[in-house]
Amino acid sequence: QTTWTMASGYPESSFFTQNIRQFIKEVEDKSGGKLKIDLRSNDSLIKLDAIKRAVQSGQIQIGEIRLGVYGNEAAMYNLDNTPGVAVDYNQAMKLANAQAPFFDNMFKKNGMRLVTMVPWPGQGFYTKQPVNSLADLKGQKLRIYSKQTQQLGDRLGMQALILPFAEVPQAFSTGMIQSLWTSAQTGVDVKAWENVKHFTYTGTMHNKNAIIVNERALRQLDANLQKIVLDAGNAATLRGFEMSKKASADREQTLKENGMVIAQAPKDVLAKMDEIGKDMIAEWLATATPDEKAVYETYRSSLK
Amino acid sequence: MVRSVLDSFYLVCGYLAAAFMVGIGVCILAQIAWRMRGLTLDATEASGFCLAAATFLGLAHTMRHGSHVRIDLLTSRLPGRLRHRMNILNCLLGAAVTGYLAWNVGLLALQSFNFRDVSPGLLAMPMWIPQTGAALGVAALSIALLDEVVWLLGGRDSRYGAPDEVRIDAPVA
């Protein structure tokens, strides 16, 4: 009997963690208890940003990471972080399929194995006033969390501020920031209704979390067990897409119940974001390697 | 000769640490100033690296200055010879533990180099660079402790008592 230690960065209530719990149950059931996985969620063993390294170096056998964080290491990580590339779940699934062989290859080369990819719910603006047109966004102080979202905010004519998640509540109450651009999930996490009234859904992008396994730990299992883990991982991807969709709807419902007004983004905002996305893709293609470009081409042709 | 080289080594590390501490302030000041002009400059990462450098490079100097706190309640009441032996034992154990730590932080830096780990923010700093600094700082602490063992073996008194700057002579309640 083998026991793996697994680390993740989100609380038990998050759909990511719930999906992992089901993945673990499936592995343990199908292996007849021969492989057990001890999940330590919510940063309680290893902090989210240190999990990739911990898996790679064999400190733990398996963990969940946020792919978008590693954009400085390979351009591919930035692709689903770029606005307008995959604006709905359908496209996000096709993008994931196109990326999978590339990621498989890259993680394997670095001593890891990609098992599961789960998308974040789509994004939207959290604002005090309704967003009826592009002009309503101009000049607002927007909290952002990455290079890509900073460019998006800047090009929409907003004042983009990078703030650590922990400083968001305080910054809201002091007026340092006026709006967020993030998912319904994060909006619920920060209890956005205490500061803003309107959630204007834009979709725009679905960046992904991934479950990764240490390659050596995986190889130490017998072939049958390996297959059980990888199959359960694939099932977790499919289930994760559904859970993400449902979480998005559920969280929007939570926002509504707390008195927020939910709206779809007006045409001119979407058109502007599309335009910005096209520029950013052009820039992305300039930094990407030929292999990475090929992934993008495969994805584009799978859309047709 | 060796004596003065070591002493200036600790001091230089200390000054470097202080410079990095000032660096934290400079980074944050730049961040505030840029924001007031409506621009984004993310200095959280840079100031974090300055903090780590200030902490690790300062270790040896802080040790020699007696500013690392410890509980000498019992040992200070031991008879002189026994206390002297306790001090040697502590410094030996300390040198061993920090030596082992420095070795592993060094391996961490090497691993980061092999993994090509890069910091996630705007800096995109290769992680092995600040980690090598951390390894050097811990190694310096280990050297300072070993230095202290040699000093104590010469039959002299320890040099890491309570720092002068905090001694306040006043009636104790």
Next chain:
Amino acid sequence: MDNTAIASLVLAGLLLLLLAGGFWIALSLLTVGMVLMGLFSTAPMGSLVASTLWDSSWGWALTALPLFIWMGEILFRSNLSSNMFEGLAPWVNRLPGGLLHVNVLGCGIMAAVAGSSAVTCATIGRMSVPELQRQQYPLNLTIGTLAGSGTLGLLIPPSIIMIVYGVTAEVSVAKLFIAGIIPGILLMLFFSGYTALWSIVHRDRMPPPGPSMPLRQKLYHSRRLVPVALLIASIIGSIYGGLATPTEAATIGVMGALALSAITGSLTRETFVEGVMAAMRTSCMIAFIIACAACLTIAVAFVDIPRTLASWVDAFHLSRYALLGVLAILMLILGCFLEGISIIVLTSSVVLPMVQAAGIDLLWFGIYMTILIEAAQITPPVGFNLFVLQSITGKDILTVTRATMPYFFLLMAVLVLTVVFPQIVLIGPQIMR
């Protein structure tokens, strides 16, 4: 005996042995962490210790620590802090407890700026201890008021602990912040009240009260308060005016302190270098303890001690009040060895569902936990405020702990009050609705 019990005994025994032997506190935590992980887990110890030490040493939230300490050093070297005391003296020196109330009030104000307890304690302590010693205030009260009110850094917003708890328990951080204010003020009243009572009983050990002054003369003396008051106002103003985050406000504090000492002519090349070096040493000492404490924490997490203990409590299916009592004892025991944030993160997955099932309001429980974590800052052997005060006063930890004890019991008294009168916690968020 099972593995967890043996591991817990090894942890407590070895740590006490090393600390009693006069081994450095940071290195004691590190050594115990290494031994624990080496003996009781199969995880690769060397690699984990190294990466944990590194990861816990470059966090953004921690950058406020050296800067606030530096601010304290600048003020201490510039006579600004002694001026502040002279300005305050005419107002408080006829009160029982005299200038000691400055510690309580100063920490309360500093707590509105800083999110951590060690920072609050170190900044105010660096300024007030030399002055209180010069005026011959009893050292036990000087230490006790500082250690006790330093913990307010966690309860009065902003607070790192509340942010971690809020995100973990899915409770509004903003509401937690507001809920902490009334218990925080209550604690300040308790600390001041006790200090006043003590000094009435022990009048012989207090410095003689200064001369009484007419109001005009008091006001005239108060002009010396102006510079430091301006500095504090600009720090708090920069946060609540949306100019700086609480972490960044430390930099504003340093700039302000440098400007003030330049204006008053006490800023020379020499005092500047001295201040920087002293601040670097103090912050190096504290940050290294924090990093080594993280190594002990990850060892404890791999061996799974906190979760096992919490599950063990869960198995008793206690009634509501019994549960709160047992959890308090558990947190206090963990608090003797672990640092605050790790206590919350390591126990939350078992404790929070337990608490919820018992029908306890999670917002209220957040404040309950925060007060318990405050207590952990002043319980030996691992208590950050104790280390800070040991470093500032140069007294041994036993003296510091003994001086702090009464203030620990005052914390416990407020904890009991929040259980008996939950409104103390809940009324703030209700008014804000």
